[in-house]
Amino acid sequence: MAVLAMDDVVPSDLATPLDIFGRTRLADGRPAYEVRLCAADAEVTAGAFALRAPWRLDALTSADTVIVPGCDNPATEPDARVLDALRTAAAGGARLASICAGAFVLAAAGLLDGLRATTHWIAAAELARRHPAVDVDPNVLFIDNGQILTSAGAAAGLDLCLHMVRRDHGTAVAAETARMSVMPLQRDGGQAQFIAREQPPPDGTELEPLLGWLTANIHRELTLADIAAHAMVSTRTLNRRFREQTGLTPVAWLQRSRLRRAQYLLETTCHPVEAIAAQVGFGSPAAFREQFRRLVGTSPRAYRRTFGGGGVLAAAPTPMGHRSRTPHRPR
Incomplete structure (x- = not known):
């Protein structure tokens, strides 16, 4: 398995697959994956620090699974060497998965065309605008198309990685990995529950x-x-x-x-x-x-x-004709 590091990679997106797949153990205690950190160049920027990747892109093209974390600015055009390596890996039958804005990289490589995909809800509209051939769904935590998988932001990367572990090695191994990460094997609901609740109207439009x-x-x-x-x-x-x-x-x-x-x-x-x-x-x-x-x-x-915060804050406006009721235990 190869985890791709690009300049301005989001540190948590990068750490998630390294941590989840690196700590997964089979029933006999053996590591379930050999995880390699790959990059086009030896040194990669990652927010407040830089890191050195032990492997280059040739290790990516020979991997059976490639994980693509998001970068801080998804609008940046990905390195052409990275796009070529991803296309080569996909053509060779490798499974490719993106975390958060990593979907922009897979889309730039043409690997999401005609597929349903997701990314962080705040970037979903931009992904759809830049890549109209991609069917962008901003409401889910992750999407599994078989060879190509995509996930939403931050914690959804954990959901995706655990899903992949379960797909590869079964529920028992995945459940143990989830316990080690102190998180449920599967969360209820989708990404829509985390979207900012009040969306402002478009500025300056006639609407x-x-x-x-x-x-x-x-x-x-x-x-x-x-x-x-x-x-x-x-x-x-x-x-x-x-x-x-x-x-x-x-x-x-x-x-x-x-x-x-x-x-x-x-x-x-x-x-x-x-x-x-x-x-x-x-x-x-x-x-x-x-x-x-x-x-x-x-x-x-x-x-x-x-x-829920558990208390009554500012009273919500009561519609005409609807009698307010004394608040009681949430249903």
């Missing part, structure tokens, strides 16, 4: 006033016709402008905003889930739970258990 109005009226059960009427345009024009400027339909944008507001309320209040559903414009708690799980990847109760 900015409308998005502000939608945010202020998020508790109302608004239809596409309601939104178009407020904007004084046809539903067809509204859909077209939203897709051009946000990449989403008006209803999809509103749905995501409602669920992000719900995340905030689950984190900062003890309001019952049913009350939160009404406060963010869902007429049915069941529909709220279904949509929350679909977008966030976990249930409102599990999300609150992970991120």
Whole structure:
């Protein structure tokens, strides 16, 4: 196994595969992997320090698995020698996996074209813009396409590495590796639960006033016709402008905003889930739970258990016609 180090590599992205695969042991105590740190040049920058890689790119092209950590600035064009080495490794049948922004490197090598892939949620839109042939999914922790795997940021690299250990050596070996790393073998939910809950409207766009109005009226059960009427345009024009400027339909944008507001309320209040559903414009708690799980990847109760502060902070606005209830134990 080869772990690729490039200039400005993110230290934690680099350390994760070295640590996980380096500490994995088989049932008889033997190391499960031989891990080599490879680079195009002997010395590589890594944030506040520099490191020396013992192996060059020829070790990468002969490896059965190649891990590509992210770099601090994913917009930087990767070294042509690295891209050639990755293509050679892939052509030879090697398994390639990226951590966080490492997906940009695999995409630059053309190895993600036509595939579903992920990266850190904050960089997902840029990956999709720069590489339109890649089907970017920002909501998951990792994606396994068989030969090519990608993961989201930071801790998701641990999820990916443990998944690979389980795929290679079974659940028992992977579970022991997870215990050594003091983390669960598999986490519930996806990357969407970590996305910043309030996404600001695009600055300077013609939709900015409308998005502000939608945010202020998020508790109302608004239809596409309601939104178009407020904007004084046809539903067809509204859909077209939203897709051009946000990449989403008006209803999809509103749905995501409602669920992000719900995340905030689950984190900062003890309001019952049913009350939160009404406060963010869902007429049915069941529909709220279904949509929350679909977008966030976990249930409102599990999300609150992970991120909730346990106390009631600022009282959330109560929709007209909905009687507030005394907060009690979170559901």
